[in-house]
Amino acid sequence: MPAQLAALGITLLIEAPIVLAASARAPRGPGWRVAAALLPSCVTHPLAWHVIGNFGAHDYLVGWWLVEVLVALAEALMLWGLTGLPLRIAAAVSVAANAASAVLGAALL
Numbered sequence: 001m002p003a004q005l006a007a008l009g010i011t012l013l014i015e016a017p018i019v020l021a022a023s024a025r026a027p028r029g030p031g032w033r034v035a036a037a038l039l040p041s042c043v044t045h046p047l048a049w050h051v052i053g054n055f056g057a058h059d060y061l062v063g064w065w066l067v068e069v070l071v072a073l074a075e076a077l078m079l080w081g082l083t084g085l086p087l088r089i090a091a092a093v094s095v096a097a098n099a100a101s102a103v104l105g106a107a108l109l
Contacts, residue, residue: 004045004046004049007045007049007105008041008042008045008046008049010101010104010105010108011041011045011101011105012037012038012041012042014097014100014101014104014105015037015041015097015098015100015101016037016038016041017037018093018096018097018100019033019036019037019040019079019093019097020033020034020037022089022093022096022097023036023037023079023083023085023093026083026084026085027083027084027085028082028083028084032082032083032084033082033083035082036078036079036082036083039078039082040074040075040078040079040082040094041075043074043078044071044074044075048067048068048070048071051063051067052064052067068098068102071098072091072094072095072098073091073094075094075097075098076090076091076093076094076095077090079093079094
């Protein structure tokens, strides 16, 4: 559990500023933007951590990609709902934030 919490903390440190900056002109107010910066990762991260842990060495990379795609989709929908951004923009923000945390997370391993 401590490793998962550390990984979630790193994820939030990377993704939250991206979401906050990208949603600066969102129709909803700052409270919604802060929720959008934190809530999606807090919802998806524990599930992703658990699922990825079930892949073996032979299928880890495929499983990791599958989980990342599903996480980006789920978080895009949450960003859309929380910020009021157009769905295509919420999806782009989600992909950018998740790509940044995935690359930097992999670099820390």
